Amino acid sequence: MSRIDLNLFRVFDAVYRAGSLTQAAAQLHLTQPAISNALARLRAQFGDPLFVRDGRRIAPTPRARAAAPEIAAALQTLRQTLSAPQVFEAASASRRFVIGMRDLLEFALLPRLTQELLRDAPKLQLQSARIERRKIERELAAGALDLSIDVPMPVGEGIVQEALFEEHLCVAMRRDHPLAKRTLGIRQWLGARHVVVSSRRIGQVLEDGVLQREGLRRDIALRCQHYYAACHVVASSDLLLVLPRYYGEWFTAHLPLKLVPLPLAMPSLQVMLYWPRNAEHDPGHAWLRERIRALTARGAPRP
Numbered sequence: 476m477s478r479i480d481l482n483l484f485r486v487f488d489a490v491y492r493a494g495s496l497t498q499a500a501a502q503l504h505l506t507q508p509a510i511s512n513a514l515a516r517l518r519a520q521f522g523d524p525l526f527v528r529d530g531r532r533i534a535p536t537p538r539a540r541a542a543a544p545e546i547a548a549a550l551q552t553l554r555q556t557l558s559a560p561q562v563f564e565a566a567s568a569s570r571r572f573v574i575g576m577r578d579l580l581e582f583a584l585l586p587r588l589t590q591e592l593l594r595d596a597p598k599l600q601l602q603s604a605r606i607e608r609r610k611i612e613r614e615l616a617a618g619a620l621d622l623s624i625d626v627p628m629p630v631g632e633g634i635v636q637e638a639l640f641e642e643h644l645c646v647a648m649r650r651d652h653p654l655a656k657r658t659l660g661i662r663q664w665l666g667a668r669h670v671v672v673s674s675r676r677i678g679q680v681l682e683d684g685v686l687q688r689e690g691l692r693r694d695i696a697l698r699c700q701h702y703y704a705a706c707h708v709v710a711s712s713d714l715l716l717v718l719p720r721y722y723g724e725w726f727t728a729h730l731p732l733k734l735v736p737l738p739l740a741m742p743s744l745q746v747m748l749y750w751p752r753n754a755e756h757d758p759g760h761a762w763l764r765e766r767i768r769a770l771t772a773r774g775a776p777r778p
Contacts, residue, residue: 486513547617563758571600575623721775
């Protein structure tokens with residue numbers, strides 16, 4: 476340990492996240508030869524190439540992938556030890572927090588959370604970022620994310636997860652739809668045509684997986700990327716849309732839509748809060764987590 480330069484691990488972390496010596500050098504304000512020299516010293520220390528050329532980028536070896544989360548967590552702990560205050564005064568604090576979340580949660584949470592921060596912590600900066608689910612744990616461990624709000628998923632011991640709220644799905648249709656004047660049953664629902672929303676080009680959405688297990692399927696007329704577009708399509712057609720109730724409630728105030736219960740036995744949608752374990756006792760981090768808990772104590776914030 477006495478021969479190890481801790482700055483080498485900053486280089487490792489930057490190269491691992493950037494996948495490029497040039498970008499890592501720019502982030503650390505170093506020359507590319509300095510980055511190359513640091514990697515050479517690390518390779519000697521690890522007895523492994525650590526990174527290999529993959530086209531225009533460099534890819535980590537299995538040894539580097541295994542070490543990366545621990546190195547990122549250690550660097551984050553050092554940064555917090557050196558810079559984090561022992562007390563957090565919200566009214567004067569000038570920190571920046573990055574929260575990973577999907578657009579639906581951004582829509583539900585950010586307006587009220589921002590309103591509270593502007594009132595009680597006017598110097599704080601908040602950034603919402605959309606992160607691929609498979610990268611959430613790595614981004615939290617590396618300190619690139621402070622928090623993430625998403626569906627349940629397996630995470631390692633370095634990440635804390637907590638149930639935040641539950642929500643239910645409902646069906647949206649135009650207000651004067653032929654099915655709007657009666658109780659919507661499973662036959663009527665399956666007999667209609669549908670809009671589905673997914674960021675993926677192919678693959679089932681949640682309710683279609685349930686239908687498949689029951690040996691049922693529905694007629695999907697449109698697959699699009701965002702509920703905003705889907706709700707406008709439904710408001711001017713006979714198509715039906717399944718969506719979280721908190722999102723549908725906002726649109727019923729702005730579009731001629733009606734919400735009815737989904738006639739399909741579905742589990743509630745559980746939403747989790749994730750954060751790095753090494754931030755557990757950080758006063759500012761704990762303050763923001765508590766604000767988010769308070770806003771979601773009775774479910775998703777209603778618009």
